Amino acid sequence: MSAARAWTLSLEDRATLIKAAIEAKETTYSPYSKFPVGAALLTTDGKIIKGANVENASYGGTICAERTALVKAVTEGSRSFVALAVTSNVNAAISPCGICRQVIREFCVLDMPILLVPGDYPKQPDDPEAKKPGMTEGGVLETTLDVLLPHSFGPEHLELPRN
Amino acid sequence: MSAARAWTLSLEDRATLIKAAIEAKETTYSPYSKFPVGAALLTTDGKIIKGANVENASYGGTICAERTALVKAVTEGSRSFVALAVTSNVNAAISPCGICRQVIREFCVLDMPILLVPGDYPKQPDDPEAKKPGMTEGGVLETTLDVLLPHSFGPEHLELPRN
Amino acid sequence: MSAARAWTLSLEDRATLIKAAIEAKETTYSPYSKFPVGAALLTTDGKIIKGANVENASYGGTICAERTALVKAVTEGSRSFVALAVTSNVNAAISPCGICRQVIREFCVLDMPILLVPGDYPKQPDDPEAKKPGMTEGGVLETTLDVLLPHSFGPEHLELPRN
Amino acid sequence: MSAARAWTLSLEDRATLIKAAIEAKETTYSPYSKFPVGAALLTTDGKIIKGANVENASYGGTICAERTALVKAVTEGSRSFVALAVTSNVNAAISPCGICRQVIREFCVLDMPILLVPGDYPKQPDDPEAKKPGMTEGGVLETTLDVLLPHSFGPEHLELPRN
Ligand SMILES: [Zn+2]
Ligand SMILES: [Zn+2]
Ligand SMILES: [Zn+2]
Ligand SMILES: [Zn+2]
Numbered sequence: 346m347s348a349a350r351a352w353t354l355s356l357e358d359r360a361t362l363i364k365a366a367i368e369a370k371e372t373t374y375s376p377y378s379k380f381p382v383g384a385a386l387l388t389t390d391g392k393i394i395k396g397a398n399v400e401n402a403s404y405g406g407t408i409c410a411e412r413t414a415l416v417k418a419v420t421e422g423s424r425s426f427v428a429l430a431v432t433s434n435v436n437a438a439i440s441p442c443g444i445c446r447q448v449i450r451e452f453c454v455l456d457m458p459i460l461l462v463p464g465d466y467p468k469q470p471d472d473p474e475a476k477k478p479g480m481t482e483g484g485v486l487e488t489t490l491d492v493l494l495p496h497s498f499g500p501e502h503l504e505l506p507r508n
Numbered sequence: 509m510s511a512a513r514a515w516t517l518s519l520e521d522r523a524t525l526i527k528a529a530i531e532a533k534e535t536t537y538s539p540y541s542k543f544p545v546g547a548a549l550l551t552t553d554g555k556i557i558k559g560a561n562v563e564n565a566s567y568g569g570t571i572c573a574e575r576t577a578l579v580k581a582v583t584e585g586s587r588s589f590v591a592l593a594v595t596s597n598v599n600a601a602i603s604p605c606g607i608c609r610q611v612i613r614e615f616c617v618l619d620m621p622i623l624l625v626p627g628d629y630p631k632q633p634d635d636p637e638a639k640k641p642g643m644t645e646g647g648v649l650e651t652t653l654d655v656l657l658p659h660s661f662g663p664e665h666l667e668l669p670r671n
Numbered sequence: 672m673s674a675a676r677a678w679t680l681s682l683e684d685r686a687t688l689i690k691a692a693i694e695a696k697e698t699t700y701s702p703y704s705k706f707p708v709g710a711a712l713l714t715t716d717g718k719i720i721k722g723a724n725v726e727n728a729s730y731g732g733t734i735c736a737e738r739t740a741l742v743k744a745v746t747e748g749s750r751s752f753v754a755l756a757v758t759s760n761v762n763a764a765i766s767p768c769g770i771c772r773q774v775i776r777e778f779c780v781l782d783m784p785i786l787l788v789p790g791d792y793p794k795q796p797d798d799p800e801a802k803k804p805g806m807t808e809g810g811v812l813e814t815t816l817d818v819l820l821p822h823s824f825g826p827e828h829l830e831l832p833r834n
Numbered sequence: 835m836s837a838a839r840a841w842t843l844s845l846e847d848r849a850t851l852i853k854a855a856i857e858a859k860e861t862t863y864s865p866y867s868k869f870p871v872g873a874a875l876l877t878t879d880g881k882i883i884k885g886a887n888v889e890n891a892s893y894g895g896t897i898c899a900e901r902t903a904l905v906k907a908v909t910e911g912s913r914s915f916v917a918l919a920v921t922s923n924v925n926a927a928i929s930p931c932g933i934c935r936q937v938i939r940e941f942c943v944l945d946m947p948i949l950l951v952p953g954d955y956p957k958q959p960d961d962p963e964a965k966k967p968g969m970t971e972g973g974v975l976e977t978t979l980d981v982l983l984p985h986s987f988g989p990e991h992l993e994l995p996r997n
Pocket of ligand 1: 409410411442445731
C-alpha cells in the first residue's frame, strides 16, 4: 500500500463506474433489510468489477456490496484499484459500513476515490442535496478511505513489536 | 429451497469442478493463516464459479473460499447449484467452517453434493486416507449440507410465529 | 479439547440453565430481525453465563446470543463448559446458526450437551411437538456439537502439514 | 443516539477505565494473531465493563475486544456509555478495526471519548510518541467515534425512504 495515489479517475471512467454500481444493485439478495446496495470497483488494468449485498438469515453472515466486489476482484487477480463507487435506493449518499471500510483498507491506497452515489443519480444541479458541501456532479459525494477510516488498523500493525 | 435434489453430478462435471477448486486455491489472499483454500460451484445452468479465501488484518473481516464463490455466483445471477467442491493444501478432506455452512444454507438444497478434495488429489486407491469410509474417487469425501449442518437455522425460521 | 465428556448435567443444573437462557432472552437487542434469542452456559466451576443476540444496522456486525455468552465467559476466565441452552420466542427448538456452532467448536468438547428450548417451555407431555423423536422434558431437544457440526473445522486443522 | 455528549470523563474515571482495559487484555484468547487487545467501557450508571479479543480457527468468527465489551454491556442492561478505552501490547495507540467502529456506532453517541492507550502506558512526558499531536496524559490518544467513523452508516439510514 502506497501513500500516494498513482491513478486518476477520468470523467469517462467515473461515468462508467457509477453506471456499473447502479447496475450491480439489481443483483442484490436483500430479503431481510430490503435495502439493496450496489458497488463497483475500477482496477488499475481497466476492469470493472461489480458486487451487491448478499444477506443471510443469521444476519451475521451477511456480506455487503463492497466486500462482494472486493473478494470477487481479489480472487480474479486484481489487487490494485483506481476507484470504488457505491449506491443504494436512498436518494442521498450512503456510506460503506465499518466492516467494508476495514476490508477496503486491506487492498486500497488510502487516497483512492470512493464515490457515494445517490439512488436518484444524476441529481439536478439545483437539487438541495446536490448543493451540499463536497458534492460533485450529479449529487455524488466523493471521498477517500483516509477520510472514512482515519487512524486505521491495517496489516502493518500486526507486524509491530509487542511487549 | 426444495427438499429434493433436482440435478445429478456427472463424472465429467465432477472432474471439472474439482479442477476448478484446485485452480481457485491459487487466487487466495491468506497472509495471516497461510492456509489457502479454493472452492468451486457448479450452477444448474452449467457455469463454474470459483472462489478463494480473502483474509483481513482484523481477522473477523476474513471471507472464506466458499462464501467468496457464493456471493460471486449470486451477484452474477446464479442462485441454483448442482454441487460445491472445496480444497486446501492439506492432504485430507478439509470441511467448510460453520460460517460458510450457514451461507451455503441460504442458497443450496440440503442434499446438494459437497466434495471435500484433499490437497494431493487424486490420491492413489491404495492410499490409507482414500480407503476411509465415505471416500470416493481420488480420496474425495462426498457429503451434503444436510450432513454438515443438521437441524439448520434458515430463512423459513424467521417467518415462524412468535410469542 | 478432549474427546470424552468429563461432566454430566444434573436435573437441577438443567433446570437452572434453561431458566437462565429464558431470562437472558429479555436482554436482547434485536430491532432488525425482531427475533430475540437467549443463551446460557454452565461452566465446569458452576457458573452460569448468559447472553442474548445483539444486532447491528450493518447486519453483518450482528452477534448472536450463543457467541455473546461465549465471549463473555472466555473473557471472564471460563473456558471449560458443562452445557449450553438456547431459546427464542418460537414454540419449537431453534438451533444455533453455523457461525455460532463454529465459535462453540473453539471452546467446547464435542459431546457437550446443547439444549434447544422452545419458547413455551415447559411444553406439556401431550404436546405433539414434545412427542417428536429426541425430545426431552418440556419439549427440549437435547443435542451436542458433534451432531450439529460434524466433520468440523477446528484449531488443530490449522496445525496440519501442508503442501 | 443524541448529537450532544451528556457526560464528561473525570480524571479519576479516566484512570480507572485505562486500568480496566489493561487488565482486560489479560483475558484475551488470541492464539492465531498473538495480538492481545483489551477494552473497557464506562457506563453512564458508573459500571466498568471489560472485554478482550476472542479469536477463532475460522478467522472470520473472531470477535474483538471492543465488541466483546459491548455485547457484554448490552446484555447486562447497559446501553448508555461515557467512554471506551482500548489497549494492546504495542507501545503506541492502536485503533479499533472498522467492524468494531460499526458496532460502537449502534450504541454510543458520536462524541463519546475513545481512549487509545499504548501498551507501555503511562509513557513519560518526554517520550517522543507522547509528544505527538493529540496525545494526552501518558501517551493516550483521545478521539471520538465521529472522528473514527465519519459519514457513518447507522440505524436511522435503514429507515430512510427508498425508490
Ligand atoms: Zn458493509
Ligand atoms: Zn468458512
Ligand atoms: Zn448464531
Ligand atoms: Zn475490531
